[in-house]
Amino acid sequence: MSLRDVFERHPERRYIMFGGKGGLGKTTLSATCAYWLARQGKRVLLFSVDPQASLSDIFQKDIFGKGAVPIIDNLWAQEIDADKRIQDYQNEIRQKILDMYGFDKVPEEIDSYIASASAEPAMEESAIFDAVVDIIVKGDYDYYIYDLVPLGHALYYLSMAKVYDEWINKITKLREEMGQYDRVAATLRRQEKVEEDKILEELQYIKHRINTSSQILTDKRRAAFFFVLVPEEMIILDTRKAAELFARFDVPISGYVVNRVLPQELRAGKIPTYLKNRINMQEKYLGDIRSTLGNQVLAYVPEMERDITGLPMIERLAEKLFN
């Protein structure tokens, strides 16, 4: 099966993710894939959840924090500016406090809490997480392609969804029980109505957001996760470990893409020993990959003569990847 077959046979898989160690070409492959799908007439949004996103570099266009920016017909790219999102969110909270209580200034203690909460390391991930839900809930596109962060972060991202979900379930249950006591008390006092629990509403909203995003990531029918690797020993071992971890989080792995394969044609000419050794090394590991992953490998992508930036290069790579 090829990468093309996967897209043609499973048009319902609309959430596409590329994962793998840093620097193996996830951004390149997701951009290429997005480019090809857009050329097929699908509306595609390629977005980065990496705080050090590189979509701007590959498209040679500054798109950071600018929302969905059109690249070619049917293709949009977006880099989420987590810092700005956190700032906007903080201001929203401050404004809400001012509006609710008619203060003209947020109490100092509260304000310093808002400021310090935002310095938490998990804050950025959570903000991005939340931004992704916004993007996906709108549902404006046929395909959503995640340019995923390196493996460790991706796993953290997924495990966070599970932890959050369990946490919210617990706390929501507690809040509902508190509501029951309120109702009992109200009945005893012969009060007609119990005040709506705004906190419970917020908790349910949060729960809904978290569920939406973790469901998408682990939806076997609609999501496709591709691992990117290169023919080198350490990468193969790491990928194998990561694949096991992802399987544990129920992420549906659709296949593997082997990147940076040195072209065999090179052997024909007179080549330096250095290059010959590299080709031999790759051949050995390609053999390993074939024997362990076999038909789960959807594409072997050749190493190009230069780096992939700009649309003409992306087009050339798409040609090799899909035809």
Add this chain to the structure above:
Amino acid sequence: MAEQDKPKKGGIFQVFKDIVYGMSSHEMTRHAVRSRASMEHLFILITMGDLLGVPILPPYYSLRLLPYVTPQISTWKRRMLRERDITDTIG
């Protein structure tokens, strides 16, 4: 109770000292010990909340709830650290 088992020493002066201690400092000592215990509980709650099923809220989302609890924050802080009063016993 332990005091009764000890051999009596110091006579009237010691009795007087004990009375003064009982009248003035004993309550404060008790208060301090209790505050210390409450703080211990608070500390455990914060660090080990998961054990009781009270994981600490991820900060991104705790901010969403902040506006609703704003008026209670300082009272809550005091409450977490205060001595238990008679209503707690009734409850």
